[in-house]
Structure formats: structure tokens, C-alpha cells
Amino acid sequence: MPQAAAAKSSARRSALPDEESTTLDTAIAELQTGSRTWSHLTLDQRARLIGRVRAAVAAVAEEWAGVASASKGIEPGHPLAGEEWLSGPYATLVALDAYRDSLAALAQGESTLKSVKTDAAPGGRVRAHVFPLSAIDGMLLSGYTGEVWFEPGVTEADVRRDAGLAQLTPTESGGVGLVLGAGNVTSIPVLDVMYELIAHNRVAILKVNPTQDALVPVFERALAPLIEPGFLRIVRGGGDVGGYLAEHPGIAHVHITGAEPTFDAIVWGPSSGPAAAATTRRRREDRPKLKKPITAELGGVSPIIIVPGQWSAADLAFQAEHVATMRLYNSGHNCIAGQVVLLSADWPQREAFLAALRTALDAAPARPVWYPRSDEKLAAAASDYPDATWCGDGTRALVETVPGEAATAIETTEYFAPVLGVVSLPGNGQEFLDRAVAHANDELVGTLGANVLIDPVTQAALGDGFERAMADLHYGTVAINSWTAFGFLTPTLPWGGFPGATLQDVQSGLGVVHNALLLDHIERAVTRGPFRPFPRALEPKALNRSRGRSFSVLPKPPWFVSSRTGAAVSEGFTRFRIDGNFAKLAGTLAQAFRA
Known part of the structure; x- marks a missing residue:
């Protein structure tokens, strides 16, 4: 069945109003065009595009933190407002910087691990010491380090050869992905979209969790450099919209950050109601309802x-x-x-x-x-x-x-x-x-x-x-x-x-x-x-x-x-990531010593 006809057929079967399903179909069609555009960008062009996204995020950072705080009932000036600076714009900015650095290195024919030390970890593993990689990181987060441990038996040569993922084959499109955004931490939907694009060459339709609806205008401005060329579309809606998109023939892959019951409902079907018996049978026979790949981050204890x-x-x-x-x-x-x-x-x-x-x-x-x-x-x-x-x-x-x-x-x-x-x-x-x-x-x-x-x-x-x-x-x-x-x-x-x-x-x-x-x-x-x-x-x-x-x-x-000074320090760290102003950073560090 041609893709457009399949989409219309899917829309007719959907419980969504025709107007809403048509809007979603149009967004996916635009993204399919965008995926072809993305495959023609050079690595250097991609790195510069990430730089434009960074500038857009920086421009809305204060509003982002404010809207996020208000949506969680945290009043301006509350000591815990710093959480929304750190887990929102700060997390996004440092990620964009890191992605841009990786793309720039690959564009120059270098490995993303060029300056990274590797050594042995227990159990025949190789590990890479990936934080801190700059003096700034070492200063702001003094005493903290981060390592990546690779699967047992993987060699250093394997690790260095394959560093780059989809950017090693930049002209191969990953199609259109669906990102079902988390509702608890405001950077998660944005970071998941970026990983789809950079790690998999996959443009994305992001369905925002209803708890973050107030942030959609902020996300639209922050991610405008991706929206304009057709690399991203952002939609609202509940589980019915997510279900429609997950089953859509124009979607090549699904990624969800959420809870295991939601994952199971997407993959296997509802666990209660008239369709529960069919879901049980599918699980027993190992026949997933979802007929496309899915990745997920689901939490735990x-x-x-x-x-x-x-x-x-x-x-x-x-x-x-x-x-x-x-x-x-x-x-x-x-x-x-x-x-x-x-x-x-x-x-x-x-x-x-x-x-x-x-x-x-x-x-x-x-x-x-x-x-x-x-x-x-x-x-x-x-x-x-x-x-x-x-x-x-x-x-x-x-x-x-x-x-x-x-x-x-x-x-x-x-x-x-x-x-x-x-x-x-x-x-x-x-x-x-x-x-x-x-x-x-x-x-x-x-x-x-x-x-x-x-x-x-x-x-x-x-x-x-x-x-x-x-x-x-x-x-x-x-x-x-x-x-x-x-x-x-x-x-x-x-x-x-x-x-x-x-x-x-x-x-x-x-x-x-x-x-x-x-x-x-x-x-x-x-x-x-x-x-x-x-x-x-x-x-x-x-x-x-x-x-x-x-x-x-x-x-x-x-x-x-x-x-006691977490809000001021978290905001100060974010502003330093934006403008690199060391004079202002000195004031932030002074606040850190009053914590």
C-alpha cells in the first residue's frame, strides 16, 4: 500500500478526530522530506546547526527555568528553583556543546575519542575516562569523574573504530522517529530528540507529555533551527495521540522515556479491558503488537x-x-x-x-x-x-x-x-x-x-x-x-x-x-x-x-x-555555560562557598 494511502487508512481506524489525524499525517510527511535533507548535510554543516540550536536554547534559558519551576509549584526565588536550571537548560547546553565537538572532530577526520584516555576495567573490560575532558568541567564539578565501561571482550581497537555511530555513515537516513517525551525532567524530551538525530540520523516527531504542555512554546523557540528545515515536529496529546503515532506507517522507530506499563501497552497492547485477552495471547506467543523497533528508558527502584x-x-x-x-x-x-x-x-x-x-x-x-x-x-x-x-x-x-x-x-x-x-x-x-x-x-x-x-x-x-x-x-x-x-x-x-x-x-x-x-x-x-x-x-x-x-x-x-545557595549557583553555572563570563563566574563560585 502506498505510504499516503496507508496513513489515511490508519487515520480512518484511529479514534482521533479526522482533523487531528490529518495534522499528524502532514507532520510526518514533512519530516520524511526533512530526513532526506538531513542526509545531504555535511558533518561540518551539522556541527554549525547544533551551534544555532545552542544559541536558541541560551536565548530562552531563563524563561525555560521559570516556566518549569512554576509548573511544579516552585515560586520565584525558592531555594529549589536551581533544580530547573540544572536539569533543564544547563543539561541541554552541555549536551549540545558535546555533540557539536563530536561532529567537529569527525568532520576533521578525527575520532571522538582522540583525547580520551582508556585503560583496563575489571572482568576483561576496556574503559574510557570521559569526564572531565576540559579544565572548565574539572573546575565547576571539582572531584567528580566519569567513565564508560564497555562490554567484556570488546577491545580498545573496537571502541575507537566504531566511535561515531551513524555519523560514520552520514548519508544513510534513519527515517522518522517518534519520541514520547518524559513528563518529569524538562531536558529529557530535548535530549532524546538530539540523540535520535545525531546517533541515528533520525529526524523526529516529539509528543510532549501533558505535564510539560506549558513548555511547548519554549521548546518551539529553543528548537526552531531544527523545526524550520523539517528535522523536528512537536505535538501535544495524550495516550491516544501516542498510540496513533506509534502505529503510523511513516514512523520507523519509537523511543519512550516513561514507565514499564506504558511501554508494555505500546509493545503488547492494553493490560485491561476487552483487549486484555489478546494482549496476553500475544505475549505468550511472543508476537508484539508493535511492528517496529523501540528503545526505552523506564526507571526502576x-x-x-x-x-x-x-x-x-x-x-x-x-x-x-x-x-x-x-x-x-x-x-x-x-x-x-x-x-x-x-x-x-x-x-x-x-x-x-x-x-x-x-x-x-x-x-x-x-x-x-x-x-x-x-x-x-x-x-x-x-x-x-x-x-x-x-x-x-x-x-x-x-x-x-x-x-x-x-x-x-x-x-x-x-x-x-x-x-x-x-x-x-x-x-x-x-x-x-x-x-x-x-x-x-x-x-x-x-x-x-x-x-x-x-x-x-x-x-x-x-x-x-x-x-x-x-x-x-x-x-x-x-x-x-x-x-x-x-x-x-x-x-x-x-x-x-x-x-x-x-x-x-x-x-x-x-x-x-x-x-x-x-x-x-x-x-x-x-x-x-x-x-x-x-x-x-x-x-x-x-x-x-x-x-x-x-x-x-x-x-x-x-x-x-x-x-542554601543552590538556586543562585545552578543559575550561575548555566549562565557561565552561555556566555563564558569568568568575572560573573567568580561571584557564582563565591555563592557556592556559602552553600
């Missing part, structure tokens, strides 16, 4: 492994605030919000840490729990755990399970709300760490991100055993003394679930995004941060050069929910 050591009172307070941030950032509406703390039942400081954690959860600034149906998630947690402690304004649940007691609900339900669990396991040292890794792999739903907090002395004592345990964690991002959100924020790192998921068992998704160096054969990202902030990073124990040392000049990262 992220562990926070606390390796027991000898911590000072300041260590306990700082890391408790770190854990609270992992749960409370964006009101817990994050796919990699830490949800289950794995704690040693035998750690002498266990109760002291839990007391510090309760204090941190109570002290964090009040904010709306804004994501749709969050009230249902909080009610479910209250029902699952009637003895939970409700902290702060009564919207933050701390679930402390009894050692040895089953914790099924907290480990298998992604609450996507301010619900934090504590599960205790026996042991100390390597015994505890190995048990916690196995527990996270086997009992917690999802494979997107895992967090590990360990003091430098304990890490040095564990030696190779620690790195081996990190290799055994089956997660797409492993964050050591950092939060997996740092991996999300770093464009040269890949973002996605651990390899091995299938349509039948999708876990935290299929494929990766971000990955601005355009690397193939990826297994995971590993981030490392400072256990102690400045000035305690200067203490003699932290200065020893054994494994586990990480020096930082940041008194407190600006994304900590407890940072």
Missing part, C-alpha cells in the same frame, strides 16, 4: 548501598543529606531517585546514620508533590507500611524494615514520590558489600542506576575487591560517592538500563541516550565523587593517595536539597 566504615559526625550528616537529595530532588519524581538504602545491620554507626537521615528528611525545604497521581503513590506507601515515619511536611515517608523481614513492596514498586526505604543486611566490609550487590541485583526492580557510599579508608582497604563488586552491579550507571543523576547530567556518559533487557522482560529499558561521544559496545557508566566536601577534603585521611581518594573544592554540590 534504585539502591543506595552504604558500606560501613568509621565516619565522623560531619560525614554522617553530609551523607545523610546526600541520600535525602537522591530521594527528594524534584519531589522524588525521578526515574533514578534513590529508593532503597541497603544498610549493614552490624554497623556500629547504623542508628547514628538513621538519626542523621531523619534529620535531613525533616530539614529539607518544603515543596509540592506535583506529579500526577502522586497522592495515590503516597497512599499506597502508607497502606504498604503503616508504621512508616512521615517526615517534614508529612509527605516524606521513611520506611525502616526490620532486619530479616521481607521488603517486597519497597523493593518492587517504583513509588515515583518521596518514599525512601531502609533494608538491613548482615555483615561488614567485603562480606556486606558483596551481599548488598547481590541483593540489589536480585531483589530490586530495574537496572537503571545504583549508588554506593564508601569512605576512602574503607575503599582502600577493600582494594580490588571493591572494584570487582562494582563490576558485579548490573546497572546502567553506578555512582560511587556521587548520585546517578550526575551521570544523567554528564553528556559524554551513556544513560540507560543495563544490557540484556528484552521486549518480554524490559527491566529499565532498551538502548541508551546522551552518549555524546557516540560510542558503541557500551555496558555501563561509572561516576565517582568526593566522600568529603571542602574543606574536610583537606583532612589527612582524605589526602592519602590510596584508592578511594577524591578531592573537591565544593563545600556542597549545588544539587543538594540542603544547599
Whole structure:
């Protein structure tokens, strides 16, 4: 059947009004023309186009952060408004810079890994040290590093040969892709569109999640350099629009950032109602309803492994605030919000840490729990755990399970709300760490991100055993003394679930995004941060050069929910990325020291 006729036939079968389906058909037809245009652009022209997108994003950055804050109930000047600068325009700008650098290098016949150090990782793996790659990155995010670990058996020659993905064959079109945008973090839809275009030579129709409808005018101006030549179309709508587009014959590929039930509905069909029996039969017979490729990032239940050591009172307070941030950032509406703390039942400081954690959860600034149906998630947690402690304004649940007691609900339900669990396991040292890794792999739903907090002395004592345990964690991002959100924020790192998921068992998704160096054969990202902030990073124990040392000049990262100056610093970092004004940056850094 000719494509236009197929589209009309699809429209007739759709529950959408004829006018709406015709509008969508027209958008896809325009994108098909745009895909041919894209295939004729040189790499240098693509790099310059990304530069124009960057300028457009910079022009709307303040409005972007303001609209995003307002849509989440955060008033102007609120201490947490910085989250919308960091996870919106900042994340987008640094990604655009990284994509432009990769395209420019490829245009000159160079590898995207030209200046990147590689070495060996545990288990016969090669790894690339991809952050920081500039002095600016090292200064703004002092003490943080990022690595890409490749699949076992992949050689350095394989990695360097295949770096570039679709830009190694720039004239081969990937067709038109559908991006079903996330509703929680405002940079995600934009970054997913950019990855489709750069990694796959695929132009895109972006269906914005209804929670971000207010940002559509901002997105249209920010991405005008892609919209004008037919490389992007942005549409609104609910599940009916997404379903129509996913089934459209003009769509070559689907990418979704969302929840597993939505993924399953697209791939297999509805799980309830009259069509549920047909869905069950398709799954049993392994006959997906969706007849085209799909990639996805779907979240999960992220562990926070606390390796027991000898911590000072300041260590306990700082890391408790770190854990609270992992749960409370964006009101817990994050796919990699830490949800289950794995704690040693035998750690002498266990109760002291839990007391510090309760204090941190109570002290964090009040904010709306804004994501749709969050009230249902909080009610479910209250029902699952009637003895939970409700902290702060009564919207933050701390679930402390009894050692040895089953914790099924907290480990298998992604609450996507301010619900934090504590599960205790026996042991100390390597015994505890190995048990916690196995527990996270086997009992917690999802494979997107895992967090590990360990003091430098304990890490040095564990030696190779620690790195081996990190290799055994089956997660797409492993964050050591950092939060997996740092991996999300770093464009040269890949973002996605651990390899091995299938349509039948999708876990935290299929494929990766971000990955601005355009690397193939990826297994995971590993981030490392400072256990102690400045000035305690200067203490003699932290200065020893054994494994586990990480020096930082940041008194407190600006994304900590407890940072008094997080909003000013996050805005300042974004403005510096826009204009490179070092004089203004000095003021921002002064604010950082007041955090």
C-alpha cells in the first residue's frame, strides 16, 4: 500500500478526530522530506546547526527555568528553583556543546575519542575516562569523574573504530522517529530528540507529555533551527495521540522515556479491558503488537548501598543529606531517585546514620508533590507500611524494615514520590558489600542506576575487591560517592538500563541516550565523587593517595536539597555555560562557598 494511502487508512481506524489525524499525517510527511535533507548535510554543516540550536536554547534559558519551576509549584526565588536550571537548560547546553565537538572532530577526520584516555576495567573490560575532558568541567564539578565501561571482550581497537555511530555513515537516513517525551525532567524530551538525530540520523516527531504542555512554546523557540528545515515536529496529546503515532506507517522507530506499563501497552497492547485477552495471547506467543523497533528508558527502584566504615559526625550528616537529595530532588519524581538504602545491620554507626537521615528528611525545604497521581503513590506507601515515619511536611515517608523481614513492596514498586526505604543486611566490609550487590541485583526492580557510599579508608582497604563488586552491579550507571543523576547530567556518559533487557522482560529499558561521544559496545557508566566536601577534603585521611581518594573544592554540590545557595549557583553555572563570563563566574563560585 502506498505510504499516503496507508496513513489515511490508519487515520480512518484511529479514534482521533479526522482533523487531528490529518495534522499528524502532514507532520510526518514533512519530516520524511526533512530526513532526506538531513542526509545531504555535511558533518561540518551539522556541527554549525547544533551551534544555532545552542544559541536558541541560551536565548530562552531563563524563561525555560521559570516556566518549569512554576509548573511544579516552585515560586520565584525558592531555594529549589536551581533544580530547573540544572536539569533543564544547563543539561541541554552541555549536551549540545558535546555533540557539536563530536561532529567537529569527525568532520576533521578525527575520532571522538582522540583525547580520551582508556585503560583496563575489571572482568576483561576496556574503559574510557570521559569526564572531565576540559579544565572548565574539572573546575565547576571539582572531584567528580566519569567513565564508560564497555562490554567484556570488546577491545580498545573496537571502541575507537566504531566511535561515531551513524555519523560514520552520514548519508544513510534513519527515517522518522517518534519520541514520547518524559513528563518529569524538562531536558529529557530535548535530549532524546538530539540523540535520535545525531546517533541515528533520525529526524523526529516529539509528543510532549501533558505535564510539560506549558513548555511547548519554549521548546518551539529553543528548537526552531531544527523545526524550520523539517528535522523536528512537536505535538501535544495524550495516550491516544501516542498510540496513533506509534502505529503510523511513516514512523520507523519509537523511543519512550516513561514507565514499564506504558511501554508494555505500546509493545503488547492494553493490560485491561476487552483487549486484555489478546494482549496476553500475544505475549505468550511472543508476537508484539508493535511492528517496529523501540528503545526505552523506564526507571526502576534504585539502591543506595552504604558500606560501613568509621565516619565522623560531619560525614554522617553530609551523607545523610546526600541520600535525602537522591530521594527528594524534584519531589522524588525521578526515574533514578534513590529508593532503597541497603544498610549493614552490624554497623556500629547504623542508628547514628538513621538519626542523621531523619534529620535531613525533616530539614529539607518544603515543596509540592506535583506529579500526577502522586497522592495515590503516597497512599499506597502508607497502606504498604503503616508504621512508616512521615517526615517534614508529612509527605516524606521513611520506611525502616526490620532486619530479616521481607521488603517486597519497597523493593518492587517504583513509588515515583518521596518514599525512601531502609533494608538491613548482615555483615561488614567485603562480606556486606558483596551481599548488598547481590541483593540489589536480585531483589530490586530495574537496572537503571545504583549508588554506593564508601569512605576512602574503607575503599582502600577493600582494594580490588571493591572494584570487582562494582563490576558485579548490573546497572546502567553506578555512582560511587556521587548520585546517578550526575551521570544523567554528564553528556559524554551513556544513560540507560543495563544490557540484556528484552521486549518480554524490559527491566529499565532498551538502548541508551546522551552518549555524546557516540560510542558503541557500551555496558555501563561509572561516576565517582568526593566522600568529603571542602574543606574536610583537606583532612589527612582524605589526602592519602590510596584508592578511594577524591578531592573537591565544593563545600556542597549545588544539587543538594540542603544547599542554601543552590538556586543562585545552578543559575550561575548555566549562565557561565552561555556566555563564558569568568568575572560573573567568580561571584557564582563565591555563592557556592556559602552553600
